[in-house]
Amino acid sequence: MDVLADVLHAAVTSPWFYVALLVVAVVDGFFPVVPSESMLITGGVYAATGEPELWLVIVVAAVGAFVGDHVSYLLGRGSGGRLVGRLRPGSRWLGGLVWARGVLAERGGLILVVARYLPGGRTAVTFTMGAVGYRLRSFSLFALVAAVTWALYGGLLGFVGGSAFEDDPVKGVVMGIGLAVSLTVVVEVARWVVRRRRRGRAGACGEGAGEGAGDAGGAVENGVVTVRMSQR
Numbered sequence: 001m002d003v004l005a006d007v008l009h010a011a012v013t014s015p016w017f018y019v020a021l022l023v024v025a026v027v028d029g030f031f032p033v034v035p036s037e038s039m040l041i042t043g044g045v046y047a048a049t050g051e052p053e054l055w056l057v058i059v060v061a062a063v064g065a066f067v068g069d070h071v072s073y074l075l076g077r078g079s080g081g082r083l084v085g086r087l088r089p090g091s092r093w094l095g096g097l098v099w100a101r102g103v104l105a106e107r108g109g110l111i112l113v114v115a116r117y118l119p120g121g122r123t124a125v126t127f128t129m130g131a132v133g134y135r136l137r138s139f140s141l142f143a144l145v146a147a148v149t150w151a152l153y154g155g156l157l158g159f160v161g162g163s164a165f166e167d168d169p170v171k172g173v174v175m176g177i178g179l180a181v182s183l184t185v186v187v188e189v190a191r192w193v194v195r196r197r198r199r200g201r202a203g204a205c206g207e208g209a210g211e212g213a214g215d216a217g218g219a220v221e222n223g224v225v226t227v228r229m230s231q232r
Contacts, residue, residue: 012046018056022064029068030075032123036064037154044158045165054159062151065116069126069143076130104128109142116146117153 011017021039028036040061047054104111104125112129115121129139161174 008042009046012042013051017043017052018060021057022060025061025064026068026071029065029070029126030072030123032120036061040151040154041158041161044155044160045162046158047155048159048162054155058151058155061154062147065147065150066143069112069122069147070140072123072126073130073134073136073139073143076127077133078130104132104134109134109138112139112142113146113149116150122146 021036021043024034024039025036028034040057043052043057043061044054046052047057109129112122112125115125126139126143
């Protein structure tokens with residue numbers, strides 16, 4: 001455990017940690033398998049001991065997230081239709097895009113702020129926003145709000161964990177990541193409950209209401225994602 005603590009301390013307190021955090025936050029925006037949130041929380045934990053600087057951790061993470069979201073948006077705008085056409089029916093990626101299409105039609109760009117806290121949700125949303133031609137100026141505004149609030153959330157969450165276990169930062173990292181995972185689970189359960197209730201109401205309304213909802217939300221046809229929505 002002492003060896004792990006020493007290695008982690010050396011890595012996080014190095015000036016190169018800022019570079020690594022920036023790169024990981026960018027990549028996580030369009031390839032959501034890298035641990036950007038874990039790195040952000042870890043940086044916040046060690047910031048409680050004085051190094052690295054909390055404000056700089058938050059700024060670097062926010063910049064990386066903002067850039068990464070735009071990479072995903074541009075990928076969707078440039079080749080979204082072709083990529084969607086290659087996805088297998090019933091695949092997780094296609095399901096995510098269909099979900100993103102629906103919430104975009106219902107809530108507009110505000111969903112980008114919410115989706116940043118959902119595993120894989122932000123990538124589906126940013127990619128879909130590009131694929132449907134959502135205005136870049138509006139997208140950038142929502143992406144900025146999402147990136148800043150996410151960086152503040154992760155950095156401060158880690159800082160709280162680091163303050164609680166100032167003499168043992170590893171425990172602070174475990175606490176911070178544990179809190180983040182717990183909050184994500186709560187959100188996912190809430191989403192599942194809401195979806196189940198909506199399906200129940202849709203079933204009660206009958207097939208005609210379901211067809212109307214499908215017309216309002218858009219479709220995925222011939223590999224092209226279409227959405228009719230307001231540019232909010």
